[in-house]
């Protein structure tokens with residue numbers, strides 16, 4: 096990918112187009128997500144915001160868990176379509192259009208509209224989210240030290256969208272009802288679409304389909320699966336995983352069964368992609384990416400307690416009175432996005448400086464540090480739980496501190512991982528790898544739900560403490576393994592300037 100010359104504030108103008116497109120997309124995603132559980136659990140009659148679905152909170156949380164996971168898991172097919180058929184740029188366009196329709200359908204009150212709308216949003220995000228992220232990487236040449244910073248700026252866009260949405264959508268729903276809230280998400284997405292279409296002139300060189308005529312660029316997923324049946328070792332692994340999936344289906348129900356089968360297909364695909372890569376450098380880099388995704392799953396598995404367990408903790412066990420006024424629980428959900436906007440540039444700057452001084456500043460290192468810092472945030476939740484056990488309430492300072500550390504950790508891992516993927520992926524599978532990354536975050540979300548639920552058996556204190564210890568161990572482990580992992584990247588980040 097060549098770089099578009101036009102720049103603004105030291106970055107290609109295309110970055111700002113992607114920034115605002117993604118800002119509006121995240122506005123619609125997080126705005127709608129904020130309403131989802133509440134809408135499902137509201138009674139079917141007698142609520143001034145209009146009828147909800149009247150579900151139990153268990154039913155609602157179950158659908159919520161599957162929804163938030165699927166949204167990200169669909170990034171894998173979304174990435175595959177980009178690599179094989181559309182290229183990233185057109186995939187984003189198609190995703191944005193589907194999202195406008197999906198959020199639009201949710202404005203209708205019929206039951207069919209609810210499921211259809213959700214399904215369209217899942218498809219739309221799957222097409223848009225991974226591919227717009229890969230495009231950010233495409234704006235920078237190999238070895239350009241601005242790439243990490245570019246991703247941090249992009250990440251501010253993400254969180255500005257999420258912050259604005261969570262601040263305004265509650266008010267809109269209170270005044271005009273649920274479906275006006277869904278409509279607002281739709282309007283936001285239309286803005287995103289318009290910005291994207293308008294900005295095409297700044298994106299001429301990014302996100303285009305690699306010319307498939309060249310042998311090294313051609314992608315055939317069908318052929319890869321065909322090869323699977325000829326490769327005995329891989330086939331044995333695939334069959335073994337399929338059996339595990341079927342047992343999972345039998346023991347845990349069809350949802351998990353389907354998930355395991357899906358994971359089996361993806362694992363088989365990744366094994367075959369690995370075999371298909373041209374040389375050892377590509378293969379090693381592919382491997383180190385997959386290993387780093389272990390950190391990603393664990394990170395989000397802990398981090399995503401925010402919307403679940405920590406949210407409930409805020410609601411029921413925290414003293415939220417400040418200067419005589421009660422702070423609503425939902426407000427605490429804005430802390431993360433707010434801290435990101437405040438800290439993103441500073442943290443990216445800190446790492447860039449460190450690197451220029453010749454100190455360790457590799458992505459893998461940052462990601463491991465990110466896990467540890469985020470995990471450290473849970474120590475404050477342990478203190479909160481201790482205080483609650485003693486006095487029957489706990490200070491909201493603990494939550495603020497926990498979210499602060501969670502955010503610093505997130506900034507060390509999340510934008511960094513996006514950038515890292517664009518540095519290490521083989522060009523022809525670049526979108527697929529971004530899709531796998533987002534699927535890993537989706538699995539992390541699901542893990543978070545399962546861990547959060549376990550609090551009703553073990554109590555918050557033990558859950559928070561266990562997360563702290565576990566993340567500390569994993570982060571330290573990756574730091575200890577840094578040298579050999581680093582070797583697998585074959586100097587992908589050595590000459591950044």
Ligand code: GLN
Pocket residue numbers: 121167253509533536537
């Ligand atoms: N909050 C970030 C976003 O919406 C990260 C989400 C994720 O990686 N799963 O982009």
